[in-house]
Each structure stands twice: as structure tokens, then as C-alpha cells.
Amino acid sequence: MGATTAGVRLTPQELAFLAGERVARFATVTPGGAPHLVPVCYAVAGADGAVTAVYIALDEKPKRVAPGALRRVRNLAANPAVALLVDRYDDADWGRLAFLRLDGRADILGPDDAEQAAALALLRTKYPQYRVMALEGCPVIRIAPTTARSWGALEQAAAGADDAPPPRALPFPELVRGRRSVRRFRPDPVPRPLVEELIAAAGWAPSPHGRQPWRFAVVTNPATKEALADAMGATWTEQLALDGQDAETVAARLAGSRRRLLGAPVLIVPCLYLADLDRYPDAARQAAEETMAVQSLGAAVQNLLLAAYDRGLDAGWMCAPLFCPDVVRDTLDLAPALIPQAIITVGYAAQDPQRRGRLPVGALIARYD
Numbered sequence: 154m155g156a157t158t159a160g161v162r163l164t165p166q167e168l169a170f171l172a173g174e175r176v177a178r179f180a181t182v183t184p185g186g187a188p189h190l191v192p193v194c195y196a197v198a199g200a201d202g203a204v205t206a207v208y209i210a211l212d213e214k215p216k217r218v219a220p221g222a223l224r225r226v227r228n229l230a231a232n233p234a235v236a237l238l239v240d241r242y243d244d245a246d247w248g249r250l251a252f253l254r255l256d257g258r259a260d261i262l263g264p265d266d267a268e269q270a271a272a273l274a275l276l277r278t279k280y281p282q283y284r285v286m287a288l289e290g291c292p293v294i295r296i297a298p299t300t301a302r303s304w305g306a307l308e309q310a311a312a313g314a315d316d317a318p319p320p321r322a323l324p325f326p327e328l329v330r331g332r333r334s335v336r337r338f339r340p341d342p343v344p345r346p347l348v349e350e351l352i353a354a355a356g357w358a359p360s361p362h363g364r365q366p367w368r369f370a371v372v373t374n375p376a377t378k379e380a381l382a383d384a385m386g387a388t389w390t391e392q393l394a395l396d397g398q399d400a401e402t403v404a405a406r407l408a409g410s411r412r413r414l415l416g417a418p419v420l421i422v423p424c425l426y427l428a429d430l431d432r433y434p435d436a437a438r439q440a441a442e443e444t445m446a447v448q449s450l451g452a453a454v455q456n457l458l459l460a461a462y463d464r465g466l467d468a469g470w471m472c473a474p475l476f477c478p479d480v481v482r483d484t485l486d487l488a489p490a491l492i493p494q495a496i497i498t499v500g501y502a503a504q505d506p507q508r509r510g511r512l513p514v515g516a517l518i519a520r521y522d
């Protein structure tokens with residue numbers, strides 16, 4: 154079913170919209186002539202203003218049946234006519250609504266097709282989530298578009314993207330030295346794909362037996378941030394009072410912590426997840442196993458911090474949840490097996506922070522012979 158065509162010409166605005174959006178609706182036709190519609194991730198191939206193919210991986214996201222038995226695949230075998238709709242809705246601003254629809258024909262690329270590897274490479278470039286999936290044997294739907302139709306404010310950039318600084322893309326020595334704790338952020342939102350990219354980077358950290366004994370809760374909703382600040386604030390007030398700190402100092406420290414939580418566009422809460430670790434009959438080895446989990450959580454967070462800095466973001470580390478893990482778990486309605494360890498605030502820096510100096514390398518080496 155060779156579906157290669159000269160493609161369909163798009164305006165620069167249409168091309169940018171198609172390439173920039175993250176999700177599309179993909180329609181096939183059942184043998185009975187009924188429409189069948191599913192949401193899909195997709196990547197675009199083309200040149201000189203023309204789109205020659207759009208690729209959709211039949212990937213390992215949870216599916217009830219094997220890829221070959223999916224209804225959309227069976228539909229294509231009977232009728233290759235398809236449509237792909239990419240649309241943008243914005244409740245706050247109907248001036249930003251837009252869609253682009255491609256109609257065409259589709260076929261399936263298997264692992265033996267040379268084009269399948271190129272398609273997977275495009276999908277992995279667009280979606281960091283695909284970089285950690287084993288996709289090599291995975292069939293790919295190739296849409297060869299024949300017509301395009303669009304409507305609306307295609308040229309409007311995604312909310313918040315206008316002012317976002319570009320990725321820093323630094324060489325490693327500069328990346329590792331440049332990463333800094335930032336405690337004041339601009340209000341610009343951080344797009345979800347970027348947040349997921351940071352968590353994917355955390356996932357590549359070393360961990361005991363490769364078990365990845367950590368999970369990450371993400372909070373962007375202002376009401377949830379308020380609830381978190383209130384709940385942690387109540388515990389902190391009690392703890393500071395126990396230390397004998399005066400009311401004025403307690404109030405000032407609480408206000409500072411609250412400002413940090415509410416002022417960061419994204420809060421990432423790394424949690425220990427110990428259920429998959431090895432079990433030992435004696436307390437000493439069990440404690441060592443759990444210490445390994447804590448150590449690897451630190452490694453995962455460092456990956457996340459470096460990935461954030463690499464992508465033009467900044468982050469700060471707040472240890473407060475360590476002192477009230479149950480409060481944080483309850484407030485965020487997290488599973489009982491998760492033990493919150495910190496809050497990583499993420500966003501675009503409002504200003505460059507003051508840095509602390511570092512010990513000379515000689516002072517860090519306890520022995521070298």
C-alpha cells in the first residue's frame with residue numbers, strides 16, 4: 154500500500170501550528186462506513202512548505218489489544234481514507250481558537266520499512282516520553298495527506314511561550330556549574346511537556362537494583378498550592394514554636410515559605426516509593442536498603458535540576474515536606490505508599506540569585522593514593 158505522495162502545501166502558519174501542537178484526533182472509517190476517532194501523538198515530515206507524511210506510533214501506552222488488532226489498524230486495511238484534526242481551545246481567550254485538518258490516505262510501516270526508523274526518530278525528537286520507550290518493533294501509521302483545511306488564529310503562540318527563554322544547551326561543565334537555586338520566579342507557566350521532560354530525566358538516575366524507588370507529584374493549580382502552604386504552614390508553626398522562636402520570626406519565615414510556594418509556576422514533589430525494594434529479615438540491612446532509596450532520590454532530583462537548567466528553566470529545593478510527609482501526602486491525596494521528601498519549585502527565574510562559593514576540590518578529597 155505505498156502511500157507516498159508529493160504531500161500537501163501548507164502556509165508557514167499552518168506548518169508551525171501542525172508541528173507545534175502536541176495532540177491530534179485521528180479518524181478512520183469502519184468497514185460499515187462509520188467514523189472511528191482516537192486522540193494521537195504525531196510527528197510531521199516534509200520539506201519546502203509541504204507535508205509529505207504524518208506519523209503515529211502504535212506505541213506501548215496502555216492498550217487493551219495487540220497493535221495489529223486495534224480497530225484503527227483493521228479499519229485502514231479495509232479503507233485507507235483518514236483525517237487528522239489538530240485543534241486548539243482556550244477557555245480564557247476565544248481569540249486563540251484554531252484548527253487544521255488534513256485529509257488523506259494511510260498505511261502501516263513495519264519494522265522492516267526503512268521509513269519506520271526515521272518516523273520513530275521524529276516522534277522521539279518531539280516527545281521526550283518516547284525516548285524512554287522501546288519502540289523499535291512498533292508499527293507506525295503513515296498518513297499521506299492530500300488536502301488541508303484550517304481555521305482561526307493559527308499564528309498565536311501557546312500561552313506563556315512568547316517570553317520563554319530558549320534552551321541553554323550548555324556544555325556539561327557549564328551546565329553543572331550554572332545550575333543554581335532560584336527562589337523567585339516569573340509568573341510564566343511552564344508547558345506540561347517540559348515538566349514531563351524533567352521527570353523523564355529524573356527517571357534515568359541510578360537506583361538500587363534499578364527499581365526507581367521514587368515517584369513525582371506535580372502541582373500547578375493555585376488552589377492546591379494554597380492548600381499545601383496552609384497545611385505545611387500549620388505544622389511548621391508548631392515546630393518553630395517548639396524551638397522557642399518568637400511570633401514575629403515565625404510569621405516572617407512562614408510568609409517567605411508561602412510566597413515561594415505560591416510564586417512558583419510548578420511544584421514537583423519527589424516522593425520515596427519503597428514497595429519495590431528488596432526485603433531483609435534484619436533491621437540493619439533493611440535500613441541500608443532504604444538509605445539507598447534516599448540516595449537515589451537525590452540523584453534523580455539532581456538529574457531533574459540539571460535538565461531544568463538545560464531547558465532554560467530554574468529550580469529551587471525546599472526540604473519542608475521531609476518534616477511533615479503525612480501532611481503533604483494527605484493534602485495532595487497521594488497513595489499511602491508515597492513518602493514526600495521535598496518540593497522542587499520550577500519556573501523561569503525572576504532574577505539571577507546570589508551563589509554560594511564552593512570548597513576547592515582538594516578539600517573535598519578525603520584520601521587519594
Ligand SMILES: Cc1cc2nc3c(=O)[nH]c(=O)nc-3n(C[C@H](O)[C@H](O)[C@H](O)COP(=O)(O)O)c2cc1C
Nearest residue numbers: 332333334335336469470471472473506507508509
Ligand atoms: C536536601 C536539600 C535540602 C534543601 N532544602 C532547602 C530549603 O528548604 N530551602 C532552601 O532555600 N534551599 C534548600 N536547599 C538548597 C541549598 O540551600 C542550596 O543548594 C545551597 O545553598 C547551594 O546553592 P546553589 O544550589 O545555588 O548552588 C536544599 C538543598 C538540598 C540538597
